[in-house]
Amino acid sequence: MSGTDLAVDVAIVGAGIAGASVAYWLTRLDPTLSVAIVERDTGFAQASSQRSASSIRQQFSSPVNIRMSQFGLAFLREAPDRLEVDGDRPELGLQTPGYLYLATPPQADALRAQNAVQRAHGAPIELLDPAGLSARFPWLATGDLALGALGAGAEGWFDGPALHTAMLRRARAQGARLVRGEVAGFELSGAGEARRVGALRLADGSRVRCGHAVLAAGAWSRPVAALAGIALPVHARRRTVFVVSCPEPLPDCPLVIDPTGFWFRPEGRAFIGGTTPDPDEDDLPLEPNLGEFDEALWTAFAHRVPAFEALRIERAWAGYYEMNLWDHNALLGPWPGLANLHAATGFSGHGMQQAPAAGRGVAECVLHGGWRTLDLSDLSVARLAEGRRVMEANVIG
């Protein structure tokens, strides 16, 4: 499309997992709807959805995040049926050995309090004392630990890029149109309560006129929102994932979150892991920072798993977290003051697992003007203006 005009009911900016999920749910819930997803790079070279660690947990401290991941897990289990196209059923390789959050004595009460919230919301997370941890995971050093929390059967990992590809393909099979182009502006009209988006302007001069617009541009959501005069606190923060090999197997290894903050999990016969960089700066180039795996991190890995003394770094990759600096949680739903603009962004490191729920919630807001199947109001964009923060204790890096 170049220099032409398209008119649709809903135009979505960005065809990563967030945009694809909104398009999937819109076209599934109302097959008569016309939906365009505008994407500047249909090879998704930098998209977070193709660079994710793609893990899913229920060990959050806020009920809305627990509910979203429970919805995500159910969706992943049903995905081969839900996302089948022409007899081709996506293979997402879901495995559920759990997340294992580890706590030192001063951290144990907080882990117990979170566990109570999780269990109250139906998350089957088991608490293990050091003896229980050693019995279950003999390769783990437990000397400095007081407690572990394990969600075996309910948490784990999957092939995130395959989910992204399958979600987009199914949305297109249901009628969503993928438009290649870069959104370079918004046409706004009206004033006060009636202020709205009339069209997206693309860099090649095309326009996509729309009844509703959805901002799902991942780590680039802040510059895109600025085109509509909106200040969005979503920042592109680079994360490096290291692929390491270990001569000894670690039977039944879950995704381990160390009390010092680093994480690792199996990936095939190797392991992947990472940590939060310090300092954590905006917009760094998307190249892995090998220096992050320094002596201190190596020592920390080997301290927790003595077999990692002999680990070898095989390779590394980097991707952006679309970090919402307001409170490190997703920003969803209608934009106050721009009635027909909706957000699905700011997932801050948990967007792969939350995309199925976020897509459904935002699609229902577009279709019905409010939350329906899932009440995601805690994560509504309105909280920025209200000064309300979602206090999620378990943010990973």
Ligand SMILES: Cc1cc2nc3c(=O)[nH]c(=O)nc-3n(C[C@H](O)[C@H](O)[C@H](O)COP(=O)(O)OP(=O)(O)OC[C@H]3O[C@@H](n4cnc5c(N)ncnc54)[C@H](O)[C@@H]3O)c2cc1C
């Ligand atoms: C290293 C790493 C590990 C992660 N681990 C996990 C995990 O274990 N579990 C989990 O749930 N999540 C994880 N995440 C987070 C998850 O991957 C992201 O939250 C999710 O992929 C975000 O999806 P998105 O669609 O919002 O963004 P993206 O996938 O980045 O898609 C945004 C799209 O918008 C397009 N775009 C941007 N600007 C424009 C424009 N102006 N015009 C047109 N198109 C535009 C981009 O080209 C891009 O394709 C991880 C992320 C990283 C980087």
